[in-house]
Structure formats: C-alpha cells, structure tokens
Amino acid sequence: MNKEEYLIQIKSRLKGFSQEDIDKHLDYFSEMIDDRVEDGLSEEEAVAQMDTPEEAVNQIIEDVPLTKMIENKITQKHKLETWQIILIVLGSPLWLGLLLGAFGILFGFLATLGGIVFAYYAVVFSLGLAGVLSVIVSVASLFVAKYTFGAFCFGAGLICIGLFLSLLLTVKTVSLAIVKAVKAVFTGIKKMINK
C-alpha cells in the first residue's frame, strides 16, 4: 500500500469526525510516512511499519469520549444544503414531537423506577416504625390492664421489627441494582446514537 492509498483508507474510516479533525489526522499520518521516507524507506515500507488503517483508527476512536463522538455527529449535520434545512424546519412539528415524546418516555421510565425505589424504602422503614410503635403501645397497655391487647401488640411489633431488620439488608442491593439498570439503559442509548 502506498501513501495515498493508506491515507484514503484512514479517511474512509473517520466518517464520524469533523472535517477539521479528519484533516488533522491525515496531516499527522502523512507526516509520519514522509519522515520515514526521508529516513530512506519507500512509501510501501513506511506504511508496512505503521499500524494498519483499521488498527490506527480503532486506537484513535478508543481515546475519543463518547460525548465528543455525539457532538461530532451533531456538528456534522450543520453542513447542510439550504433545501435540507428548509425540509428539517418544515418537518419539525413531526420530529420535534417524536423527540419530545421519546424524552417523555425516558423521563417517565426513570420517574417510575424512582417511585418504585422510594416505595420500597417507605415500606421497609414503615415496618420498622410500626414495629417500634407497637412495642411501645404494648408496654403502655400493661398500665391499663389490657393484657391480651398488649400481648398482641407486642407480638405484632416483634414481627414488624424482624421483617424490617431482614429487609434492611436488601435495601442496599436493590438500590445498587437500580443504579446499574439505569446506567445500562443510558449506555444502550449512546450506542444507538453512535450507529
């Protein structure tokens, strides 16, 4: 492969990048080849010493944060013809509506998750609270001679406290699981955008 072919191959793999970035990369690799040629190698030998275009671009992409790639993709779209811009503006009620709808769904999903987590916490802690209150009530019942009622409250209180203590351990696991799930959803979305 000679220098020109190498650079063409690199360029073809940098489709997600801005023209400025592409030019910078091409200048860089072009310089690398030229310097090797100056050292006495032929263009083919120089290219052979370097990473293949695929390896080279993979390494470069690896280093670019995903947010930058999305930014690149968005800024790319600014190089539009006038008719394309008009089309986008005219169609905005449609795609804007769809986009807002998608965000709405995502927000609703997150809010639901948050609601479930909150409800779970509430259940666990109210069990604890109920348990403690029942025990207090049962002790108070002793003073008004309501012994059966007091015994019932005491028993119920212990059950609640027991449940509370065992569920307490799960609260942390559940929270972590939810966080992981949300992260996974976001990563999935980023990957979809990248395609």
Added chain:
Amino acid sequence: MDIQLKRGMLDVCVLAAIKDEDSYGYQIIKDLKPYMEISESTLYPILKRLEAGSLIEVYSVEHNSRLRKYYHITVAGLMRLQDFKSEWKELEAIYDFVTRKEKDKKDE
C-alpha cells in the same frame, strides 16, 4: 499493565522525550524505541491530550516543502514531570515494602 496506568505513563514518556529539546512525531517514536515500542496511532491521542491540557505547545516548521509539526514542553509539562519523579519515589517505597515482607517470610 493496567490501561489507565499505562496511559499516564505514556503521557509522561512523551513529555520526557521533548523536555530538553523540541521534537516532532516520528523523532519522538524513534527516541522512545530503546525503552518501548509506541506506534503513531498510540502517540496521536497522547499528543492531543497533552496539548489540550496545555502541557505541550504545537507549532509548524517548513521542512522540505512540507509542514512538519513540532512539539514544545510547557512549564506545566515540566511540572508534571517533576510530580512524576516524586510519585515514583512513593511507588518505590511501596514496592520495597511489598517485596520485603515476602523476603522476610521466606527467611522464616
């Protein structure tokens, strides 16, 4: 080696390659060769990162009717190298501690 660790190390290596004298891409690779093999694809993101962090400056010089990019270390870059040297001393101390314990156990 841990990827994050390697990244940090390579940044420092490139800085060290240009600490005494400004240099250009291919020359940096050649200078590092006795110590490690680094490809241009690995070097490129490093140079970009160093420039973004203002640890190096880039300028172009005409050479054989083409433009060649030269890299110059900044004061911040020199300070990074100093930090690395003191970090290394700490690492050495830790390494000594870790290996000394093993030696003691072997003697027992």
